[in-house]
Amino acid sequence: MVSIKQVAEQAGVSFKTVSRVVNKDPNVREETRARVLEAIAALNYRPNRAARMMRNQESGVIGFISDEVVTQPYAGDLLIGAQQVASLHDKVLMVVNIENDRVGRQRAIDMLLERRVEGLVYASYYHKEVQVPQEMLQVPSVLVNCYAENEALATFIPDEVQAGYDATRLLIEQGHKIIGHITLNPDIVAAVKRLEGYRKALAEAGIAYDPLLVVQGEPRFDEAANSVSVEQAVAALLELKHQPTAFVCGKDEFAMQAYFEFAKRGLQVGRDIAITSFDNQRMIAPGLSPGLTTMALPHFEMGQAAMNSIFNQGGDIATRLIPFSVIERQSHLLKN
Amino acid sequence: MVSIKQVAEQAGVSFKTVSRVVNKDPNVREETRARVLEAIAALNYRPNRAARMMRNQESGVIGFISDEVVTQPYAGDLLIGAQQVASLHDKVLMVVNIENDRVGRQRAIDMLLERRVEGLVYASYYHKEVQVPQEMLQVPSVLVNCYAENEALATFIPDEVQAGYDATRLLIEQGHKIIGHITLNPDIVAAVKRLEGYRKALAEAGIAYDPLLVVQGEPRFDEAANSVSVEQAVAALLELKHQPTAFVCGKDEFAMQAYFEFAKRGLQVGRDIAITSFDNQRMIAPGLSPGLTTMALPHFEMGQAAMNSIFNQGGDIATRLIPFSVIERQSHLLKN
DNA sequence: CTAATATTTGACAACGTTGTCAATAAGTGG
DNA sequence: CCACTTATTGACAACGTTGTCAAATATTAG
Numbered sequence: 001m002v003s004i005k006q007v008a009e010q011a012g013v014s015f016k017t018v019s020r021v022v023n024k025d026p027n028v029r030e031e032t033r034a035r036v037l038e039a040i041a042a043l044n045y046r047p048n049r050a051a052r053m054m055r056n057q058e059s060g061v062i063g064f065i066s067d068e069v070v071t072q073p074y075a076g077d078l079l080i081g082a083q084q085v086a087s088l089h090d091k092v093l094m095v096v097n098i099e100n101d102r103v104g105r106q107r108a109i110d111m112l113l114e115r116r117v118e119g120l121v122y123a124s125y126y127h128k129e130v131q132v133p134q135e136m137l138q139v140p141s142v143l144v145n146c147y148a149e150n151e152a153l154a155t156f157i158p159d160e161v162q163a164g165y166d167a168t169r170l171l172i173e174q175g176h177k178i179i180g181h182i183t184l185n186p187d188i189v190a191a192v193k194r195l196e197g198y199r200k201a202l203a204e205a206g207i208a209y210d211p212l213l214v215v216q217g218e219p220r221f222d223e224a225a226n227s228v229s230v231e232q233a234v235a236a237l238l239e240l241k242h243q244p245t246a247f248v249c250g251k252d253e254f255a256m257q258a259y260f261e262f263a264k265r266g267l268q269v270g271r272d273i274a275i276t277s278f279d280n281q282r283m284i285a286p287g288l289s290p291g292l293t294t295m296a297l298p299h300f301e302m303g304q305a306a307m308n309s310i311f312n313q314g315g316d317i318a319t320r321l322i323p324f325s326v327i328e329r330q331s332h333l334l335k336n
Numbered sequence: 337m338v339s340i341k342q343v344a345e346q347a348g349v350s351f352k353t354v355s356r357v358v359n360k361d362p363n364v365r366e367e368t369r370a371r372v373l374e375a376i377a378a379l380n381y382r383p384n385r386a387a388r389m390m391r392n393q394e395s396g397v398i399g400f401i402s403d404e405v406v407t408q409p410y411a412g413d414l415l416i417g418a419q420q421v422a423s424l425h426d427k428v429l430m431v432v433n434i435e436n437d438r439v440g441r442q443r444a445i446d447m448l449l450e451r452r453v454e455g456l457v458y459a460s461y462y463h464k465e466v467q468v469p470q471e472m473l474q475v476p477s478v479l480v481n482c483y484a485e486n487e488a489l490a491t492f493i494p495d496e497v498q499a500g501y502d503a504t505r506l507l508i509e510q511g512h513k514i515i516g517h518i519t520l521n522p523d524i525v526a527a528v529k530r531l532e533g534y535r536k537a538l539a540e541a542g543i544a545y546d547p548l549l550v551v552q553g554e555p556r557f558d559e560a561a562n563s564v565s566v567e568q569a570v571a572a573l574l575e576l577k578h579q580p581t582a583f584v585c586g587k588d589e590f591a592m593q594a595y596f597e598f599a600k601r602g603l604q605v606g607r608d609i610a611i612t613s614f615d616n617q618r619m620i621a622p623g624l625s626p627g628l629t630t631m632a633l634p635h636f637e638m639g640q641a642a643m644n645s646i647f648n649q650g651g652d653i654a655t656r657l658i659p660f661s662v663i664e665r666q667s668h669l670l671k672n
Numbered sequence: 673c674t675a676a677t678a679t680t681t682g683a684c685a686a687c688g689t690t691g692t693c694a695a696t697a698a699g700t701g702g
Numbered sequence: 703c704c705a706c707t708t709a710t711t712g713a714c715a716a717c718g719t720t721g722t723c724a725a726a727t728a729t730t731a732g
Contacts (some may be wrong), residue, residue: 051718387688
């Protein structure tokens with residue numbers, strides 16, 4: 001690789017002068033500048049970041065540790081949001097994907113710290129608790145889409161309660177009084193928080209909470225994979241004496257299966273039954289008919305917020321809840 | 337940040353000795369080593385990669401340029417595959433996500449080259465032609481999931497023809513003779529190649545190609561967003577005089593919509609009609625019933641292959657077709 | 673045309689490492 | 703205990719930059 005000295009030689013000036021040109025120092029004679037620029041172009045010179053970094057002790061790199069973030073549809077938006085803000089500050093992201101083992105994580109952290117990252121984002125691919133390595137505390141760090149119980153770290157997580165509330169509220173506003181809820185695996189934070197939101201919305205509307213209306217759509221992690229299927233769950237609710245007229249589904253896949261179950265029974269979403277859900281899977285939600293009204297996770301916004309907080313962090317350690325956005329399609333409406 | 341000299345001072349040795357300990361040079365007295373190690377731990381010293389890099393002129397970084405890779409479900413597997421292989425060689429990935437504008441791409445390349453990346457992966461999120469910046473040729477580079485017409489670059493793309501062939505073959509083997517095909521946007525490489533595979537399978541089985549059986553499931557980029565919907569396309573085929581008994585769908589979303597259209601007409605997949613598709617969207621394919629038989633894009637494998645080629649590249653410039661894998665569920669079978 | 677001042681340029685050190693080579697300390701054989 | 707070999711340690715340069723400061727050159731005023 002060609003260095004500043006070679007450029008200097010070619011241009012017949014000292015290497016310091018080249019440095020000045022490269023850094024746009026105004027105190028260079030126009031004629032000299034031209035000569036240097038020419039040499040730079042001729043040799044295809046590019047300043048070496050490592051050398052620069054040694055001088056000014058700035059790596060310009062933010063570490064992004066994801067436990068599998070990128071495998072999850074659209075959780076990648078988190079990365080994009082983060083990258084966008086980083087770019088604004090002229091920083092780059094170094095992304096490391098760790099398996100869930102301790103050693104991988106340790107190796108990742110070491111590598112990032114050796115590279116003198118100026119900040120660290122730890123993101124998980126679904127909202128959950130994580131164990132963060134102590135070393136993270138050495139640089140400005142944030143947790144995104146995950147939280148650590150006893151660590152003093154700024155944290156950005158989706159507001160699951162609000163999402164559950166809004167998803168339910170949407171149906172209540174359409175006049176529904178008996179609303180079924182197919183929940184996620186109860187080991188997942190989202191499952192319990194969304195249920196909380198569901199109950200809150202009911203309570204607020206003066207509708208009594210009926211536990212019979214809440215069915216689990218997928219098994220706990222430790223149970224056999226095939227417990228009640230979503231179809232069965234939906235079917236069970238539809239056979240209740242007081243049949244629900246609306247459903248809040250734990251995720252769009254559930255909603256998709258619910259649509260099928262409805263179809264099988266001759267029920268038509270938008271006419272006989274209303275439904276809302278979570279995730280806004282672009283693969284599914286717009287393709288159902290009628291289009292599925294669903295709560296979109298604020299991945300992009302969390303990524304942005306997290307990165308912003310790295311740059312502004314005055315030891316701010318708060319946990320910030322980022323709201324879901326309501327993607328209104330047709331499925332929550334009943335037109336007749 | 338603490339440097340090697342401070343450690344040396346603390347341990348009462350020269351900084352060179354510390355360097356030796358850090359690099360596991362055997363020519364250090366046990367007692368000295370212990371003392372140094374202690375100082376390292378006490379001060380929490382970490383070697384500075386930038387400085388190392390200046391000495392040995394090795395960045396240990398591979399650039400990964402993705403035009404939106406991470407936004408696409410499971411295309412992230414490409415990243416994971418690449419990272420896995422890079423790790424094996426003790427390299428890290430620097431991921432840059434570029435918007436599709438020329439300046440963003442230029443900025444990304446510049447930044448990576450300034451950081452002296454030892455290789456470059458250019459990945460696109462769906463199989464298409466791209467324009468690669470000339471600078472890429474300065475370091476070992478590969479194209480993944482995309483190709484550049486007149487560049488001498490190693491290229492790894494999914495074998496769309498094979499996928500189309502296999503998806504069709506699966507149905508032919510079940511005895512189907514009239515097989516509908518709902519194609520993707522014809523501007524997409526995948527659409528035309530998969531159709532080619534479809535025709536090849538038919539030809540091989542001695543079935544005449546009937547253009548009436550092939551319908552476009554989504555509009556060209558330049559047309560209005562709402563042309564024929566997939567439901568309409570399926571409906572049209574089902575109203576043909578010689579009704580197809582099987583369908584090859586351009587992607588899993590199409591298949592999902594086809595299932596709905598079938599359901600509406602009282603046709604049951606697995607009994608009355610068979611279907612195969614592409615993409616293996618884990619959000620959809622397993623959730624349909626019966627489970628959707630679909631061709632999985634070899635994202636992970638392409639990532640691995642690409643990275644491998646960076647390390648072994650002896651100016652190898654070939655285009656390698658990576659096979660899809662057949663994910664057999666139930667939808668291609670007819671049990672009666 | 674000279675002195676004073678402003679502009680442009682260059683020498684050198686430093687950033688934190690590691691490679692080279694010489695200096696010192698520790699063993700070994702007689 | 704001495705000469706000699708071997709093991710251990712340290713001094714110094716170099717990697718490619720930029721900051722500091724002094725030197726050289728150009729410009730301006732008188």
